[in-house]
Structures are given as C-alpha cells and as structure tokens.
Amino acid sequence: MDHSPFRVSARPGDHIADLSTPRPIIDEGRLAANIARAQAYFDEHGIAFRPHIKTHKIPALAQAQVEAGARGINCQKITEAEVFADAGFEDILITFNILGHEKIERLQALNQRIAELKVTADSAETVSGLAACFSAERPLRVMVECDTGAGRCGVQTPDAAAELAGLIAAQPGLRFAGLMTYPRPAAHEAVQAFFTKALARLKEAGLECPAVSSGGTPSLFEAHLAPVVTEHRAGTYIYNDRSMIRAGHCGQGDCAMHILATIVSRPTSDRAVIDAGSKALTSDLLGFSDHGMVVGYPEAVIAALSEEHGVIDLSACGAERPKIGQKVLIIPNHTCVVSNLFDEMVFHRDGVVTRVEPVAARGLVW
Amino acid sequence: MDHSPFRVSARPGDHIADLSTPRPIIDEGRLAANIARAQAYFDEHGIAFRPHIKTHKIPALAQAQVEAGARGINCQKITEAEVFADAGFEDILITFNILGHEKIERLQALNQRIAELKVTADSAETVSGLAACFSAERPLRVMVECDTGAGRCGVQTPDAAAELAGLIAAQPGLRFAGLMTYPRPAAHEAVQAFFTKALARLKEAGLECPAVSSGGTPSLFEAHLAPVVTEHRAGTYIYNDRSMIRAGHCGQGDCAMHILATIVSRPTSDRAVIDAGSKALTSDLLGFSDHGMVVGYPEAVIAALSEEHGVIDLSACGAERPKIGQKVLIIPNHTCVVSNLFDEMVFHRDGVVTRVEPVAARGLVW
Numbered sequence: 056m057d058h059s060p061f062r063v064s065a066r067p068g069d070h071i072a073d074l075s076t077p078r079p080i081i082d083e084g085r086l087a088a089n090i091a092r093a094q095a096y097f098d099e100h101g102i103a104f105r106p107h108i109k110t111h112k113i114p115a116l117a118q119a120q121v122e123a124g125a126r127g128i129n130c131q132k133i134t135e136a137e138v139f140a141d142a143g144f145e146d147i148l149i150t151f152n153i154l155g156h157e158k159i160e161r162l163q164a165l166n167q168r169i170a171e172l173k174v175t176a177d178s179a180e181t182v183s184g185l186a187a188c189f190s191a192e193r194p195l196r197v198m199v200e201c202d203t204g205a206g207r208c209g210v211q212t213p214d215a216a217a218e219l220a221g222l223i224a225a226q227p228g229l230r231f232a233g234l235m236t237y238p239r240p241a242a243h244e245a246v247q248a249f250f251t252k253a254l255a256r257l258k259e260a261g262l263e264c265p266a267v268s269s270g271g272t273p274s275l276f277e278a279h280l281a282p283v284v285t286e287h288r289a290g291t292y293i294y295n296d297r298s299m300i301r302a303g304h305c306g307q308g309d310c311a312m313h314i315l316a317t318i319v320s321r322p323t324s325d326r327a328v329i330d331a332g333s334k335a336l337t338s339d340l341l342g343f344s345d346h347g348m349v350v351g352y353p354e355a356v357i358a359a360l361s362e363e364h365g366v367i368d369l370s371a372c373g374a375e376r377p378k379i380g381q382k383v384l385i386i387p388n389h390t391c392v393v394s395n396l397f398d399e400m401v402f403h404r405d406g407v408v409t410r411v412e413p414v415a416a417r418g419l420v421w
Numbered sequence: 422m423d424h425s426p427f428r429v430s431a432r433p434g435d436h437i438a439d440l441s442t443p444r445p446i447i448d449e450g451r452l453a454a455n456i457a458r459a460q461a462y463f464d465e466h467g468i469a470f471r472p473h474i475k476t477h478k479i480p481a482l483a484q485a486q487v488e489a490g491a492r493g494i495n496c497q498k499i500t501e502a503e504v505f506a507d508a509g510f511e512d513i514l515i516t517f518n519i520l521g522h523e524k525i526e527r528l529q530a531l532n533q534r535i536a537e538l539k540v541t542a543d544s545a546e547t548v549s550g551l552a553a554c555f556s557a558e559r560p561l562r563v564m565v566e567c568d569t570g571a572g573r574c575g576v577q578t579p580d581a582a583a584e585l586a587g588l589i590a591a592q593p594g595l596r597f598a599g600l601m602t603y604p605r606p607a608a609h610e611a612v613q614a615f616f617t618k619a620l621a622r623l624k625e626a627g628l629e630c631p632a633v634s635s636g637g638t639p640s641l642f643e644a645h646l647a648p649v650v651t652e653h654r655a656g657t658y659i660y661n662d663r664s665m666i667r668a669g670h671c672g673q674g675d676c677a678m679h680i681l682a683t684i685v686s687r688p689t690s691d692r693a694v695i696d697a698g699s700k701a702l703t704s705d706l707l708g709f710s711d712h713g714m715v716v717g718y719p720e721a722v723i724a725a726l727s728e729e730h731g732v733i734d735l736s737a738c739g740a741e742r743p744k745i746g747q748k749v750l751i752i753p754n755h756t757c758v759v760s761n762l763f764d765e766m767v768f769h770r771d772g773v774v775t776r777v778e779p780v781a782a783r784g785l786v787w
Contacts, residue, residue: 064523064786075523078786109728131729151696151729152685154746157430157441177686180745207730208686208694319518320543320574328574330517334761339704362475362757363497363517364573379546380520391728395700396761398784418764418784420430420444 065401069408072382074401076317077331079393083404085311086116086293093275093292094123100279105129105148105268107290110391112416113400114142116293127171129270129288133161134419136172142415145170148268150200150235150288152181152208159188166195173232175200177208182222182229189228196232197223198268203236203249213249217256224262233266233285240273240302243280250283273302294390297348298341312393313350313384316365318377325370327377331385333360334396339389350384352377357385431767435774438748440767442683443697445759449770451677452482452659459641459658460489466645471495471514471634473656476757478782479766480508482659493537495636495654499527500785502538508781511536514634516566516601516654518547518574525554532561539598541566543575548588548595555594562598563589564634569602569615579615583622590628599632599651606639606668609646616649639668660756663714664707678759679716679750682731684743691736693743697751699726700762705755716750718743723751 065074074080097104106120107129117128117139127146130136136147146169153162153174166172166189173196176182182197189195199219202209210216216234224231234253238246250267257264269281270288272295278287291298294312295305314335320328336346338360346357346365354371369376377383387393394400395417402409431440440446463470472486473495483494483505493512496502502513512535519528519540532538532555539562542548548563555561565585568575576582582600590597600619604612616633623630635647636654638661644653657664660678661671680701686694702712704726712723712731720737735742743749753759760766761783768775 075521075786152745154683154685155441177688178745181685184746202688206692206725207688207727207732209688211688317520319520319547322543322568322573322575322577326572333703333705333758337699337704338706338758339699340706359572361573362761366573379544380550392699392704395728396784397786399786418762420441420763420765 065408065411067408067410071315071401071403071406071408074315076315076382077329077335078401079312079314079397081294081400081402082311082313083402083409085309086402087119089293089295089309089311090120090123093289094125096276097278097287098124102278102284103286105286105288106293107131107270107288108135108139108416110290110293110394111400112394112414113412114139114144114415115412117142117144120293126286129290132419133158133165135416136165137161138416138419140165140169147171148173148198148288150175150237152176152178152200154181154184159184162195163188166193172196173198175235176219176223177210179219179222182219182226186226186229191227194228194230196230198232198235198266199223201234201236201249201253203238204242204245205237205239207237209236213252213256216253217260217262220257220262220264221260231262233264233268235268237270240271241277243274243277247281247283250281254283272299273304275304291390296390297343297386297388307348307386310386312387312390314347314387314393316383316385318379318381318383321379324376325368327355327367327369329365329367329383330363331365332363334362335393336360336365336385336387337389337392337396339392341388343388347388348386350386352383431774431777433774433776437681437767437769437772437774440681442681442748443695443701444767445678445680445763447660447766447768448677448679449768449775451675452768453485455659455661455675455677456486456489459655460491462642463644463653464490468644468650469652471652471654472659473497473636473654474501474505474782476656476659476760477766478760478780479778480505480510480781481778483508483510486659492652495656498785499524499531501782502531503527504782504785506531506535513537514539514564514654516541516603518542518544518566520547520550525550528561529554532559538562539564541601542585542589545585545588548585548592552592552595557593560594560596562596564598564601564632565589567600567602567615567619569604570608570611571603571605573603575602579618579622582619583626583628586623586628586630587626597628599630599634601634603636606637607643609640609643613647613649616647620649638665639670641670657756662756663709663752663754673714673752676752678753678756680713680753680759682749682751684745684747684749687745690742691734693721693733693735695731695733695749696729697731698729700728701759702726702731702751702753703755703758703762705758707754709754713754714752716752718749
C-alpha cells in the first residue's frame with residue numbers, strides 16, 4: 056500500500072466503494088457521452104468547438120476532446136497553456152488580459168513553440184503592453200474581448216471593439232484574431248446584436264475578422280441561436296454539475312463527477328456529518344443555498360461546510376437515512392473548482408477504477 | 422528565471438510589487454506578533470495552547486508556534502499529521518472521527534512513530550472501529566468530541582460524553598484522553614456548563630479526564646471565561662482575516678495574509694477586474710456578501726468571482742480609483758482555504774521577500 060499522502064491509493068480494478076474518502080471520481084461512460092454529445096451538436100451546426108480545459112486540467116481529457124473534433128483548446132492562464140503545450144497541444148486560446156513583464160516574457164516563449172497561440176485584450180493598455188514585446192517576425196494573435204452583458208471584462212460597445220481591433224492591427228507584432236465574449240447564459244440576442252454591429256464596423260474599417268467566439272456550458276446547445284458566432288468555448292459540459300442541471304443543460308444522469316464521501320458522524324437523528332468540507336466540495340454556491348446533491352437522498356440538504364466536514368440536514372428525509380461509515384456520492388454545485396483542489400483524479404466504469412490521472416494543470420501560479 | 426508553472430518565481434530580496442499575481446503573501450512582522458500575542462495570553466491564563474496547522478500547513482510555522490510555547494499541534498486529517506510527523510512533531514491531535522480500513526491502517530503506523538497521538542470520537546461506531554485495530558502494547562489515545570452548540574460533530578449530552586468515555590476506557594487498545602469541543606464563538610457559558618457536568622459524570626464513573634480542549638480563533642482571547650478548559654486549539658489567529666476582524670479578534674493591521682492581485686481590466690468607470698478569482702480567494706463568504714477587502718479602497722466591493730477573475734464594484738469609491746496594471750492587496754474573508762490552493766507561500770518584511778515555504782500539507786488526500 057502506498058502511504059504517500061499526495062498519492063491516491065487507487066489502482067485500476069479497485070472498487071470505488073473501497074476508496075478512501077473524500078475524493079472526486081469520474082464516470083468514464085458519462086464523460087465520453089458528454090464529449091460526444093456536445094461535439095455532435097457543434098458538428099451539426101457547423102460551429103467550431105474549443106473546449107475550456109479549466110474544468111479538468113488533464114491533457115488526456117483534452118486529447119479526447121480534440122479527437123472527437125474540437126478545434127484547439129481554451130486556457131485561462133499562461134501556466135495552464137504551458138502544461139498543455141508540453142503535452143503537444145498546438146492551438147491554444149488564453150482568454151485573459153495578459154499584463155506585466157513576467158507574464159509577457161512567458162507568453163513570448165510560448166508563442167515561439169506552438170503553432171497557434173491567441174490571447175484576448177479589452178484595453179489599449181493591454182494591447183500596448185503586448186505590442187512592446189512582440190515583433191512581426193513572430194507576431195501574437197489577439198482577440199478583442201467584448202462585454203455582451205455578463206459584466207466582467209470586455210469593451211462596452213461595438214464601436215469600441217472595432218477601435219481596439221484597429222489598434223491591434225496597427226501593431227507590427229500583433230495580429231487581430233477576432234472577437235470574443237463570455238456571455239450571460241441565454242443571451243443569444245445580445246450576443247448576435249453586439250457582434251453584428253461590431254462586424255459592420257470592422258468591415259467599414261477594412262479589417263478582416265477571422266473568428267467570432269462565444270462561450271459557456273449553460274446555453275451550449277443554443278449556440279446556433281446567435282448565428283454570427285463561428286466558435287464556441289465551454290468547459291463544464293465535460294463533467295457537468297448541479298448548476299448545469301438547474302440550467303437545463305443536462306440531467307442528473309449526465310453528471311460525470313461525484314464526490315465520494317463517508318458519513319463520519321450522526322450526532323442526532325436529523326444530522327449527518329460527512330468528511331467532505333470546503334476543501335473537497337469548495338464553497339461555490341452559484342446561487343444555491345446549500346452545497347451539493349446527495350445521490351439517493353433527494354431530501355438531504357448539505358446545510359453547512361467547514362474545511363473538512365459537511366453537515367447534512369436529514370430532517371426532510373424519510374426513515375431510510377445514511378449510517379455512520381456509509382459512503383455517499385455527492386454531485387457538486389460546481390465541478391471546475393473541485394478539480395483544482397486535487398492532485399489526481401480517479402476514473403471508473405460501473406464502479407471499477409479504470410485509471411488515475413494527474414490533474415496536471417492544478418494549482419498553477421501565474 | 423524559473424519557468425516552472427508550479428514554482429513561485431520569487432527569491433529573497435525581491436520586492437513583492439514585482440511578483441507575478443495572483444498570490445498570497447505573508448507579512449513576517451504581523452505573523453510573529455500574532456504568534457506571540459496569542460501565546461502570551463495563554464501563558465498568562467495557564468491554558469495549554471495547541472495551534473491548528475490547517476491554516477498554514479507549513480512545518481516551519483508550526484515550529485515557530487511550538488518554540489513560542491505551544492504544546493503540540495492540531496491536525497484535521499491523518500495525512501496532514503503524517504507530514505508534520507515527518508517534520509519532527511511528536512504531539513499531534515487529529516480532531517476527527519477516523520473510520521475505515523485504510524485510514525485506521527495509516528493511523529496505526531503513525532501511532533507507532535510519534536510520542537503522543539490523539540484522535541477524537543463521538544460514536545460507539547468510531548470507537549469500536551479503532552478498538553479493533555489497536556492493542557494494549559501501543560494503545561491509541563481517544564478524546565470524546567462534545568457538541569456544545571456548534572451543531573457539527575459531537576455527543577449531545579454530558580451523560581453521553583461520560584458513557585462514550587467509559588466505552589473508550591474499556592477497550593484494551595484505547596486510552597480515554599479527555600473531552601474536546603469545537604464551540605460556537607462566544608459560547609463560554611455553554612462550554613463551561615457542558616464540560617462541568619461531563620466531568621462530574623466522569624468522576625462518578627471513576628474516570629480520570631486528562632484534558633478538556635476547546636477551540637476557535639474568534640473568541641480566543643476569552644478562552645479563560647470557561648475555566649474548566651485546560652487546552653485551547655486555534656488556527657486562523659496566525660494569519661488572521663476579514664472574518665476575524667469582524668469577530669473583534671483583531672484589526673486590519675493584524676492581518677498577516679494578503680492576496681496580491683493585478684487590475685487587469687477597467688471596462689467601465691465603476692468596474693475593475695482583478696486576476697484573483699475563486700481559484701485564488703476561494704468563494705468562502707463566511708456571512709459576508711462580498712469576497713474580501715481591498716486595502717486602500719475601503720469603499721470597493723469585490724462583488725463577484727469567477728474562477729480567475731474578481732469583479733470589483735467601485736461605484737462607492739471617490740475619484741481615486743485603481744488603474745489597469747496596478748497591483749492591489751486583498752484581505753481574504755478566510756485565510757485557511759486560501760493556503761490550501763497554493764503549493765508555495767511567499768513571506769516578506771516591509772515588502773521585501775524573506776523566504777518561500779512549500780505549503781507542505783496542501784491538497785492531501787486522506
């Protein structure tokens with residue numbers, strides 16, 4: 056038995072019921088179905104699909120996504136992109152305003168070694184910082200990030216998008232690579248309207264727009280409702296989670312990630328305590344009032360988390376209640392942040408471990 | 422320059438203003454003052470102090486706590502205890518119900534190699550699981566966890582505490598090691614009342630109680646208000662955070678941990694976006710409605726986090742607002758969960774890096 060505290064003591068062939076808890080586990084069948092279903096949708100609608108690796112941070116899964124038909128991958132920071140470049144990925148979009156000497160130095164190195172690197176920018180400051188460090192010999196591709204209503208980053212108007220695109224195109228070391236947005240869910244009309252106007256402005260300015268990229272899992276299967284979009288980015292769809300069930304994207308049977316936890320205390324008839332707290336489930340609520348779904352106990356409420364304990368309110372449950380020592384499966388509110396807490400991920404098929412993958416891009420500094 | 426994405430590119434002598442962001446940084450002066458202030462309080466009141474290492478997960482910091490006068494350390498899982506045993510710590514309390522074959526096997530190995538290992542139990546199931554695997558030759562010390570009102574784990578009444586203590590004492594392989602609680606803040610009267618009754622029951626049963634252990638940082642400096650308590654456990658006090666300011670435990674000037682972040686976007690005059698999201702700050706709200714305090718901008722509200730972005734609402738701020746590329750310091754809502762996200766921690770004195778410590782017990786599986 057491997058006693059290293061950093062390693063999962065799980066081997067192919069083990070039963071997940073025998074694994075030490077808490078840990079996330081991934082159902083191979085659901086994983087494969089999620090990859091296939093999304094790619095089939097994008098293929099049907101002729102939309103390029105660029106999976107976001109933030110959800111899994113595992114090169115082998117990105118490889119499966121690309122083999123299914125995805126065109127390139129999406130990362131959120133340079134260090135993630137470095138890990139995936141090391142794993143052989145050649146088409147990477149980093150959807151972030153890259154600022155500062157150290158990050159731009161790393162970006163230069165990365166741009167030298169993969170075929171197709173793109174970043175986003177939403178300000179003249181970001182563009183000028185990049186422009187100062189790239190040259191026509193090996194230019195960097197830059198997309199303009201547009202705020203189509205989500206209220207995060209992005210230029211605020213189609214005019215501003217075209218203006219920033221012009222600034223990018225005027226830099227010898229940069230290439231204008233298209234428009235990008237991270238929209239609110241179900242915001243197709245806003246996305247379509249913003250991008251249509253921005254494309255008209257670009258045309259007036261004589262600028263070619265190589266791509267129009269939108270994103271998000273909640274409305275993934277409605278991407279075609281904004282026909283101006285040529286590319287879609289999404290991460291969560293590969294595992295799915297409770298927030299995606301609520302969004303109508305999937306059902307409980309499409310959730311590939313569960314947190315395996317043990318009931319460690321039953322202090323009262325209405326209270327159970329599990330060994331999964333905020334250091335396993337995270338405290339991402341995403342609008343929910345509790346911390347996940349307990350499979351098989353639909354009335355159970357994960358009412359509170361401390362760091363290594365989760366307190367489950369069983370008061371609405373019937374007579375059949377989990378016992379001390381019993382293992383339960385939890386569908387987390389949000390998968391992407393769970394992946395970020397674990398160095399290794401255990402995969403299984405019908406409860407039998409198939410493989411253990413390092414979460415290669417977990418916990419990276421910038 | 423070290424390009425490894427897992428390493429902090431920081432060296433002693435660097436200025437924190439030059440560090441790549443986002444990352445937590447620790448102020449050496451405040452750290453030392455927090456350690457000294459708490460220990461002086463416990464020394465004054467003759468209460469044994471057992472720091473909880475969950476907050477920092479760094480053996481060098483536990484060493485400083487013990488050198489200041491702490492008696493042993495508190496861990497929350499076996500794997501953490503293994504890391505600290507490897508670092509030479511000989512007196513470790515794991516405040517958890519340990520269940521299951523793999524964990525108990527590890528616990529046996531740990532009990533063989535350190536002088537003083539204790540765990541907690543709140544049920545006959547936990548006790549019988551432990552009893553089956555330990556023998557009189559090398560017994561395991563077990564404390565009874567009591568629920569004095571926090572509503573997490575613990576037996577519900579003083580009678581139940583004495584009963585479980587009796588069960589522990591009757592096992593050849595176990596030793597009853599005392600009573601333990603993780604109380605609500607400011608619950609001294611409830612703690613005093615519960616433990617006083619439990620001690621009376623233990624006395625009636627002829628059971629000696631070697632220790633009465635309470636815990637928590639929010640009411641740390643009121644530990645003496647429950648004079649029945651012989652030992653206090655606390656973790657957060659070493660770094661402090663926004664929740665401890667609110668609890669009245671400390672002031673802003675006592676917060677040793679800041680998250681260094683960069684303003685990466687200013688989409689509107691009222692909105693700034695930083696490169697610290699839920700994968701740097703975590704989404705622990707702890708009752709707050711936003712995600713941390715921005716030092717120097719008291720009216721700024723970190724209104725929303727996505728994984729790698731934080732959205733700051735500046736609408737209540739005056740004319741002086743942070744600019745793109747500017748670095749800011751954030752006091753997080755909760756330090757302990759931030760530590761768990763980073764492989765290395767940067768320390769500084771007056772803004773100059775003093776050392777970089779591995780967060781040795783971060784992200785351990787059980």
